């Protein structure tokens with residue numbers, strides 16, 4: 001049997017990647033306009049990194065991490081998310097006290113049950129504002145989210161936002177929720193009973209009716225955070241009220257242990273069950289948790305597979321494409337020199353050298369199929385005269401015989 005790709009790990013073919021390139025270009029332009037710099041960290045990291053950052057009680061660590069022993073018997077894992085690696089890298093470089101605005105992109109891996117919008121290998125682009133305390137940086141990241149959606153032509157979306165308070169507030173609320181839920185354990189859905197013992201806050205994310213019913217009378221997060229935190233959240237939401245659909249959701253806790261302070265998710269009804277396509281929040285303690293010096297931080301990640309479904313900006317700027325067709329009776333590799341000359345003359349143009357000896361007619365057919373705008377044709381006759389045919393491939397386009405110098409002059413000014 002042929003070898004197949006692994007479940008939940010799709011290939012991306014050239015036709016798929018066209019939209020990816022548009023998306024990646026838009027995002028990188030946008031980050032540059034906010035003066036963010038790119039960082040690239042390894043896909044494979046020590047397993048300890050993720051159990052200390054994402055948290056031993058999270059689904060990601062318990063069920064979804066791709067972990068294995070390397071040849072030195074050390075446990076390593078494919079990264080399930082991007083922030084841990086970025087913070088590890090900054091600690092390793094002893095840059096915790098510098099303020100930095102960074103972005104990253106790349107594959108992430110989670111052993112989840114694959115379905116539409118949920119894969120085992122997927123792509124994220126993320127932003128991290130390191131060294132920025134709670135305040136204007138929250139405003140800036142929401143602003144960035146609004147701009148990203150706008151520049152990709154996404155209109156129907158909403159931002160759910162919550163404040164998790166300080167680590168102590170988070171712990172107090174977690175304890176209170178646990179105490180409330182334990183007497184109701186029998187009534188909880190089976191999955192949520194598991195969560196209650198491993199990660200009680202995640203019970204709030206439950207989509208099960210039986211659990212939701214019990215949660216109606218559960219302690220409320222807003223009663224466990226300070227009045228400053230509450231008014232910060234309220235002001236932030238008010239500020240953006242007229243720019244986007246932003247709403248407080250006090251059940252939003254997010255799956256990763258490291259969040260404290262503001263957390264948010266961007267969702268769209270158009271995505272179906274997996275409706276969140278951006279998510280993030282503040283993680284002021286992650287650096288210390290990983291053995292670094294204190295470094296406050298906030299960030300978010302975009303799921304590219306999901307945002308691609310929503311993006312309506314599709315038209316890539318048209319780049320002129322030229323087919324180089326050489327049809328000599330006897331192959332003469334020296335004629336390939338023209339390809340060097342053309343590429344030197346104008347590197348902005350896509351020059352597709354067909355590298356084929358097929359008949360002119362079939363090569364022209366191919367040029368049309370590939371949507372080439374022009375063709376440079378060299379047959380025996382032209383080659384003998386040191387000339388080429390320059391053919392406009394548009395519907396009523398004409399053709400002319402040109403010497404090499406004239407061809408290069410035309411090509412330069414395309």
Ligand code: AMP
Pocket residue numbers: 081110112117118119120121122123124255276277278279280301302303304305306
């Ligand atoms: P998270 O790190 O879980 O907050 O995820 C951030 C974003 O990554 C989500 O909003 C999704 O768009 C995307 N994402 C997370 N898990 C997956 C997955 N298994 N497949 C595809 N996209 C995902």
